[in-house]
Amino acid sequence: MFKVNDYVAYNSTGVYKIIDIRKEKDTGNNDIEYYVLEPAYNNNMIIKTPVNNPKVLMRNIMTKEDVLSLIANMPETETIWTDDDRYRNQSFKAALRTGQSEEWVKIIKTLYLVKKGKLNVGKKLMKTDEDIMKAAERNLHEEFAMALHISPDEVLPYILDHVQVN
Structure with missing residues (x-):
């Protein structure tokens, strides 16, 4: 699991910083944990994605x-x-x-x-x-x-x- 302030490669859209990890209720009133992501080089949008979403490719950036x-x-x-x-x-x-x-x-x-x-x-x-x-x-x-x-x-x-x- 990633942590707040980690930088990740998100899908095929670039590098993002994890600015928050929060729990929210889904439509079935279940607690879902989300990463809140901000683009590292273009700060005009925020992405929220479930932590355990198998459809999302998120990985550590290269060293x-x-x-x-x-x-x-x-x-x-x-x-x-x-x-x-x-x-x-x-x-x-x-x-x-x-x-x-x-x-x-x-x-x-x-x-x-x-x-x-x-x-x-x-x-x-x-x-x-x-x-x-x-x-x-x-x-x-x-x-x-x-x-x-x-x-x-x-x-x-x-x-x-x-x-x-x-």
């Missing part, structure tokens, strides 16, 4: 050591491109929903390389691919920023400074 290890392994991270637009969109969305940073890195690396190749011939990524890449980057940058004690805007330069390209 600095985990982040540095993931960055070190980025050059070897496999890409997951497929030319079938519909299948690719579904598989990328499913990977995004896993809430796993390693999956977000695969998406970002794949789409970054494809985008770079398309730009070289005067083309762009499809909007759906661009949107998925932005969502994966936002999630990854928020989690890395929290673990590294930097702002999300500093994450990409940090990664580029620390990744070893062979």
Whole structure:
């Protein structure tokens, strides 16, 4: 169980701070315990979710050591491109929903390389691919920023400074 002031990765929507844990009555007059969450980098909403909700993916954010290890392994991270637009969109969305940073890195690396190749011939990524890449980057940058004690805007330069390209 998480505690008040813990930071967690919540579903595939970013990093949240647990600001309260409270019991409330549900419609059947049963006591239900809830986490009250506030986005770490965008304080304009509050989320309340049952502590024991199996449909909600909530996990501890990565440690600095985990982040540095993931960055070190980025050059070897496999890409997951497929030319079938519909299948690719579904598989990328499913990977995004896993809430796993390693999956977000695969998406970002794949789409970054494809985008770079398309730009070289005067083309762009499809909007759906661009949107998925932005969502994966936002999630990854928020989690890395929290673990590294930097702002999300500093994450990409940090990664580029620390990744070893062979």
